[in-house]
Amino acid sequence: MGSYIPGTEREQKEMLAETGFDSMEELFRHIPEEVKINGELKIPSGMTELEVREKMRRIAGRNRVFSVCFRGAGAYRHFIPSVVKSVISKENFLTAYTPYQAEISQGILQSIFEYQTMICELTGMDASNASVYDGASAVAESIAMCCERKRKKALVSGAVNPYILETVKTYCSGSGTELVIIPEKDGVTDRKALEDMIDEMTACVCVQHPNYYGNMEEAGTIGEIAHGVGAKYIMSVNPISLGVVKTPGEYGADIAVGDGQPLGLSLAFGGPYLGFMACVSKMTRKLPGRIVGQTVDKNGKTGYVLTLQAREQHIRREKASSNVCSNQALCALAAGVYLSAVGSGGLKNIAVQCMSKAHYMAKLLEEAGCTIENKGSFFHEFVTVSDMPAEKILADLEAEGILGGYPLDEYRVLWCCTEMNRKEDMDRAAHIVRRCGKC
Amino acid sequence: MLVFERGREGRGLSLIPACDVELVMPEKSDKRKRALHLPELSESELCRHYTDLAKECYGVNDGFYPLGSCTMKYNPKINEDMAALPEFTEIHPLQPEHTVQGCLEVMKTAEEYLCEITGMKRMTFQPAAGAHGEFTGLLLIKAYHDSRGDKKRTKIIIPDSAHGTNPASAVMAGYSVVSIPSGEDGCVDLEKLREAAGDDVAGLMLTNPNTVGLFDKNILEITKIIHECGGQCYYDGANLNAVMGMVRPGDMGFDVIHLNLHKTFSTPHGGGGPGSGPVGCKEHLAEFLPSILVERGEKLSFVKPRNSIGEIKSFYGNFLIVVRALTYLMTLGREGVPQVSGNAVLNANYMMHKLKDCYTIAYDGVCMHEFVMSLSDLKKKSGVSAMDIAKGLLDNGIHPPTMYFPLIVDEALMVEPTETESKETLDEVIAVFKKLYKTAERDAGELHAAPVHTPVTRLDEVGAARHPVLKYEFSK
Structure with a gap:
């Protein structure tokens, strides 16, 4: 024992x-x-350490690691620089509690301040919190930020990741927020439908951009429609895309949220990931969870503290803006290290590679007999439809050690490419798909 | 120095090969125009930056960490190794079921062990933290009442000694909060509870042992009162470390619970997260659990509960935290689990006993894994507050106890030593506490000025909130 x-x-x-x-x-x-x-x-x-290790290794061995992966749908395989793991393994970061005692927690507080700065830089927003659980709960929390006494209706695009939609449904059922789903048309949010649905009771409009199918939404126009009735505009974004795609700030969003997993966090069977949340300055005091601010100590030396705590549950109890207490601090630290390691040029390069490789792969699959559903511009995900059952295509790929795209239904597959997908692997995968169509 | 102030333009790491396919960029209307300021550093500068930051942090291996209600126990190293196995870290959450049998085995085994420890029937790992678990558990209660057509239940009863997350979660789940005052002994006032119980009550949220460190001996009566009015009993597992292996929430009459794997089950706090807040429940609530459950059969598979409340986040929770907790439980086993609570309670009682002649213990008697001191008398006498003593501890290399909580105790310091501290450490810390008490009597000014041996002294929190500076401003 x-x-x-x-x-x-x-x-x-x-x-x-x-x-x-x-x-x-x-x-x-x-x-x-x-x-x-x-x-x-x-x-x-x-058991002793030796026995436990053997037992856990045996359990882990029942999983299959795919060396080539074309699956995204909310979790993305990206390159993770070695420095990320090195930093987040430091036990002073790893084992510390929430930095309530600022005098002995300056390292963590400063790292969060840096993270908040980077999230604001990425999104073009004014203020960021210290993280929430993941991208889906971030969207749910952002809707709560927008609801007021007279505005209790949230319009959410049907083209967001299903997990986001389901999470938002659950949160709204709790708070009594009316949730209306904007239908999708041709793989994007139906703008006409939105115009018909929106009214003065609408608290917010929320889209994912690029959306679940990888498509670029009419993000600027949708923001204008939201603001036209005085509603807030929430954009859920992929942080890697922000290396090349317009920022939520440039599109006119009031709140930008997303899952920070692509920023240096492993796939890990779904978690821990990281929800980032940023907003325009006039909504800062509605942000949920921890926020770090800069200040000075008694001697005038610069330092950092948890701030604006009057929003939080430990002070406000039932009047708090959210119940969030623990967040994903170590994951936020990983994202900060990741962004420092890749730098501005690196992030742009990764974003361009994701987009370029997805387009290359789409072309190959088209040549292999699939039809690409995406009508307009897409980022690093796209949907194929073919008369070959998705199950068959994916089984053939799996037999060759490749995790294919995510099956949306019997014949449609959502594919994803990142900088990790080499040309030769894409050629090989497309070849397998082509062969599958011929038999 | 901030990371943005280090490095020089043009520096960087060599990470990704050049693109091997034709480049594609977003259309002009979707292309980023805003400048992007991220650090440009060499790898050595980057590492030095974070090593500098790490030096200004305090982890469980830096010293005593008696943060009440947070269970800052030692975080075993093997847990980290197991959570870093590529066969866990490299698994996509949407892989086919037959390729993730190991992950399902982790979830199922952890569920089985934790259900046995808590007396619950089923458990979900989707909640990412304790508060997330509370929200989930309350939605289960709501779904249960709704399924019976019982729509008149709009209230959740919560003692005034509870964690702030309890009332905040209740409101998020659409309930109004009935706060009941604690009795003189710090426990639930049965008369007040009976008055509050009625057919408009959906349930009760309770921590047992409670936040003053006492086991509520009326627990069976408490859960009975709630059940008799048709309500459900929710157990906040924040303090499970005191009783695991000795008493089970299920046997106390609770219907639904959350655990904090990052407290009781030794997973690290990460400077504020990620945690994991699994929710367990009895049979009658299991059909409402969120997301998926794992079932054993010829092979392990995902099954959706019949009347699930839906998803509360993406995928299956903070999986790598569950790996760590399972590793811990495999290590302890059935013999080790009760030894944890036994020694946690022993350490707390030992410390309380030794400090009693000096400090005022808020609720005397046998405590569980933590105890609360009130510095109210000291403050009246010397002007030295709980905050001042806490800051004095910092100068002695000790992390302070939880301050000013629970709210029902004036000038509270809540001490939770945990079972992983040795007698020598406790003796040293007791000596420091006593020394600070003497200092307070002799020279209050010294403690008002503390800390002086930390990287920064007391910070201007009022100024920080009044004029928030929440990010670095790059020069244009």
Whole structure:
């Protein structure tokens, strides 16, 4: 059995005696007998480190790692520089609590301040929080930021990632926010439908850009429609795309959110990831969760603190803007290191490579007999439809060690390319798809 | 120095080969025009920057970390190694089921162990943190009442000693909050609870042991009162470290719980996250659980609960945190789990006993894994506040206890030593606490001025909130 308790039996006895107890059991004597566990827990015996390691390795070995991956749909395989892991493994970062004690937490606080700056730089917004759970919960929280007494209706595009939509539904069902889904047309938000649906009761309009299918939305126009009735405009964006794509700020968004996973976080079977949230300055005090601000100490030295805490649950309780307490701080640190490592030029290069490779792959798949559904411009994801069952295409790819795109239905597949997809792998994958169509 | 102030234009790392296909750019109308300022650094500068920052942080290996209600126990190294296995980190969440059997095994085994420890039937790992779990659990309660056509229940009862997340979560789930005052012993006032219980009550949220560190011995009566009025009982697992392996929330009468894997189950706090807040429930609530559950069969598979409340985030939760917690549980096993709570309670009682002659203990008696001191008397006598003592601890290389919580105790310091501290450490810390008390009596000014041995002294928080500077401004 393993244990992390330093106290020996002898020390336990000493401490019990000094404290006035005869036994460990006596420490729990005041607990009613009828609620105590009778006997032992029904879980296995503890193990040594060697045994645990072998057992976990065996379990991990039942997973299959694909060396080539064309699957995205909300989780993206990107290159992660070695410095990222090195920094987030430092135990002073890894094992610290939320930086309540600012005097001994300047490192974490400064790293969050830097992260907030980078998120504002990426999105063209004025203020960022210190992170929330992930991209989907960030969208849900951003809708709550927009609701007012007279505006309780949220219009959300049907072309956002299904997880975002489902998460927003759950949050809205709790808060009593009316959620209306804007239909999609030709793979993008139906602008005409939006114009018909929007009214003075609308709190916000939310789109994903590029959207679930990789398509570029009419992001500027949709923002104008939202602002036309005094509603807020929320954009959910892929942070990598911001290396080349217009910022939410340039499109006129009031709030920019997204999942920071592409910024140095591994796929990890879905988490931990990172939700980023940024907004225009007049909405700053509506942001949920932690925010770090710059200030000075008693001697005038620059320092950082958790700030604007009057919004938060530990002060405001039931009147708080959100219940968020723990966030994804270490993931935000990873994103900060990642962005520092790649730099402005690097991020742009990665974004261009994602987009270029997706277009190359789309062309290959078209030649292999698939039809590309995307009508206009797309970023690093696109949808194919063909008369070959998606299941068959994906099984053939899997047999060759390739994780193909994500099946949307029987015949449609959502593909993704990043800087990780080499030309030769794309050629090989397309060849397999072509062969699949011929048999 | 900020990362933006380091480096020079043109520096950088060599990371990605040149693009091997024809370049495609967004159309002009969608192309970024705004300048993008990100750091331009060499790898060595980058590493030095973060090493500098790391020096100005305080982790669990820097020293004693008795942050009440946060369970800052040691974070085992093997947990990190297991969470870094490529067969976990390189797995796409939407891979075919037969290629992720290992991940499903982790989730299923963790569910089985944790359900056994808590007395629950099923568990979801989707909630990313404790507060996220609270929100989820309350939605389960709501779905349960709704499914029975019972729509009149609009209130959640929460003791005034509860964590701030409880009332905030209740409001997010669409409930109004009935705050009930604690009794003189710090526990639930049964009379007040009976008065509040009625057919408009959806449920009760409770931490047991509570936030003053006491096990509420009336727990069976409390859950009975709620059940008799038709409500559900929610257990906030923040303090499970005190009782795991000894008592199960399920046996106390709770219907739904959340755990904090980042507290009780030794996963690191990461400077504020990622955590993991799995929600467990009894059979009658299981059909409402969010997202997916893992079922055993010929192979492991995902199954959607029949009347699921839906998703509360993307995918299946903070999976790598679950890997760490499972590694911890495999290490401890059935013998190790109760030893954790036993030693956590012993350490807290030992510290409380040794400090009692000096500091005022808010609620005397046998405490569980933590205890609360009130510095109210000291403040009256000397002008030294809980904050001042906390800052004095910083100068002695000790992380302060939780300050000014719970709200029902004036000038509160909430001390949770955890089971992973040795007697020597406790003795040293006790000596420091006593020394600071003497200092307070002798020279209050010294503690008002503390800390002086930290990278910065006390910071102007009022100024920070009044004139928020939330990002670095690049020169135009």
